[in-house]
Amino acid sequence: MDSARLDANVFKAILDALDEGIHVVDETGRTMFYNRSAARMEELDASEVIDRHVLEVFPSLTPATSTLLKVVRSGKPIINQQQTYTSFKGRTVTTVNSTLPLLVGGRVVGAVEVSRDITLLRKMSEMIVDLRAELLGKNSAGDGSPGPRLFTFDDFVGEDPRVLALKAKAGKAARTSSSVLVSGETGTGKELLVQAIHSASRRRGGPFIAQNCAAVPETLLEGILFGTARGGFTGAKDRPGLFELADKGTLYLDEINSMPVDLQAKLLRAIQDKTIRRIGDTVERRIDVRIIASTSIDPAEALAKRELRADLYYRLNVVHLAIPPLRDRRRDIPPLVGYFIGKFNRELGLCVERASPDAMGRLVSYHWPGNVRELEHAIEGAMNLVEGNVIEVWHLPASLLGSDGRRPASDVGGEDGTRKAAAQGLPFALKQSVADHERNLLVTALESTGGNVSRAARLLGIPRQTLQYRLKRLGIATHRTGDRN
Numbered sequence: 302m303d304s305a306r307l308d309a310n311v312f313k314a315i316l317d318a319l320d321e322g323i324h325v326v327d328e329t330g331r332t333m334f335y336n337r338s339a340a341r342m343e344e345l346d347a348s349e350v351i352d353r354h355v356l357e358v359f360p361s362l363t364p365a366t367s368t369l370l371k372v373v374r375s376g377k378p379i380i381n382q383q384q385t386y387t388s389f390k391g392r393t394v395t396t397v398n399s400t401l402p403l404l405v406g407g408r409v410v411g412a413v414e415v416s417r418d419i420t421l422l423r424k425m426s427e428m429i430v431d432l433r434a435e436l437l438g439k440n441s442a443g444d445g446s447p448g449p450r451l452f453t454f455d456d457f458v459g460e461d462p463r464v465l466a467l468k469a470k471a472g473k474a475a476r477t478s479s480s481v482l483v484s485g486e487t488g489t490g491k492e493l494l495v496q497a498i499h500s501a502s503r504r505r506g507g508p509f510i511a512q513n514c515a516a517v518p519e520t521l522l523e524g525i526l527f528g529t530a531r532g533g534f535t536g537a538k539d540r541p542g543l544f545e546l547a548d549k550g551t552l553y554l555d556e557i558n559s560m561p562v563d564l565q566a567k568l569l570r571a572i573q574d575k576t577i578r579r580i581g582d583t584v585e586r587r588i589d590v591r592i593i594a595s596t597s598i599d600p601a602e603a604l605a606k607r608e609l610r611a612d613l614y615y616r617l618n619v620v621h622l623a624i625p626p627l628r629d630r631r632r633d634i635p636p637l638v639g640y641f642i643g644k645f646n647r648e649l650g651l652c653v654e655r656a657s658p659d660a661m662g663r664l665v666s667y668h669w670p671g672n673v674r675e676l677e678h679a680i681e682g683a684m685n686l687v688e689g690n691v692i693e694v695w696h697l698p699a700s701l702l703g704s705d706g707r708r709p710a711s712d713v714g715g716e717d718g719t720r721k722a723a724a725q726g727l728p729f730a731l732k733q734s735v736a737d738h739e740r741n742l743l744v745t746a747l748e749s750t751g752g753n754v755s756r757a758a759r760l761l762g763i764p765r766q767t768l769q770y771r772l773k774r775l776g777i778a779t780h781r782t783g784d785r786n
């Protein structure tokens with residue numbers, strides 16, 4: 302069996318099956334291999350390319366602009382370079398290319414270029430930038446359409462001393478244009494705080510633009526932020542990026558540690574020089590943008606994991622605002638609950654007054670992995686279930702209640718969250734809270750048995766006499782089992 306020839310054919314079939322375009326030239330710049338995907342991207346036939354010199358096939362290229370020829374000359378790879386060109390049939394194509402030298406015995410015998418077609422992705426990112434530009438244009442045109450209302454410091458609810466200190470620090474930072482780094486777990490209010498800083502700053506009349514660096518493919522982020530210029534030969538329009546759109550305003554870069562580190566270097570230069578350069582462009586543009594970045598992990602950890610460049614970190618960290626997780630500032634929970642009840646009363650047209658002490662106990666003692674956002678959703682969910690004007694335990698999401706479910710009757714006894722919370726010292730009168738808790742339990746048990754004391758006692762797992770005694774002491778009349786609020 303001619304295994305050498307078989308290998309070559311199999312090898313070619315494999316390369317043709319790849320999504321990536323592969324283009325190989327020898328040391329003179331003559332094409333030796335050109336796979337099917339490369340032909341598809343460039344809308345050429347392999348036969349038009351093979352055995353011909355690249356400059357002959359691509360007349361718009363020069364020895365200085367052809368990456369293949371550059372790599373053959375220098376012997377150094379060019380990694381992840383974005384390129385936009387017009388194909389022979391007039392289609393605008395954007396690719397990300399990596400070009401590597403082919404070395405045999407230490408000598409450069411050619412180069413291979415691997416290309417990924419990101420035209421569609423690129424179109425999507427351009428649409429995103431266009432839509433934002435349109436939105437901003439409308440809002441600043443004074444055509445009567447109000448822009449999205451941005452949060453202010455008043456919207457940041459909290460009484461914990463650390464939160465008060467944080468707000469004070471953020472308020473001071475609002476007077477300058479220094480870079481700011483905000484950190485806090487998911488849902489702790491990073492974007493709220495960043496918007497508040499913008500709203501309190503002299504830039505409040507300018508745009509506020511937020512971009513999550515983890516939300517778009519890495520290869521597109523650079524174009525989205527810095528904009529793009531097409532090669533002079535295409536005649537296509539250049540495009541601004543978010544930096545230019547945010548001129549005189551604030552650019553919020555969320556999950557900054559998801560930004561590729563070489564782009565982080567470019568960001569650092571933009572912050573330091575106050576200029577940017579669109580991809581593929583030669584001109585520097587002055588920009589006046591305040592950068593606020595955030596991470597949902599501890600920045601020191603991002604630094605240690607090399608997700609965040611040290612030089613950028615020190616630049617951003619001029620002002621660091623760390624928002625503590627909700628479970629570390631439980632005294633903020635009751636005011637937040639009140640705030641969200643008010644908010645959803647307005648939105649849902651309800652007139653809920655409060656959470657019952659028992660429900661509040663659960664809310665205060667829960668560990669809130671999703672922080673304030675999770676609390677907000679819990680209250681919204683409860684308000685969709687509530688019948689009267691008080692949020693009860695069984696209106697709360699199951700995740701909060703643990704394994705004991707949401708039925709009122711099963712809400713009995715045991716070392717539940719409320720008791721643990723009570724032991725931790727709650728921000729409301731403990732004695733009153735325990736009495737309220739007990740009253741709620743008893744009333745709930747009676748309600749669910751239709752006022753039958755014996756069955757309620759069995760449900761609660763206590764003797765009937767004990768229940769009767771407690772009902773009397775708490776002034777609960779057994780013939781009245783309705784809502785006592």
Ligand SMILES: Nc1ncnc2c1ncn2[C@@H]1O[C@H](COP(=O)(O)OP(=O)(O)OP(=O)(O)O)[C@@H](O)[C@H]1O
Nearest residue numbers: 456457458486487488489490491492493597673674
């Ligand atoms: N202290 C607060 N007072 C009032 N509302 C708050 C507070 N903190 C957060 N919220 C609300 O909680 C929700 C989540 O806040 P935000 O989007 O700012 O969090 P985030 O830290 O940016 O979250 P993520 O990391 O998931 O993007 C928002 O609806 C916000 O208005």
Ligand SMILES: [Mg+2]
Nearest residue numbers: 488491492555
């Ligand atoms: Mg956010």
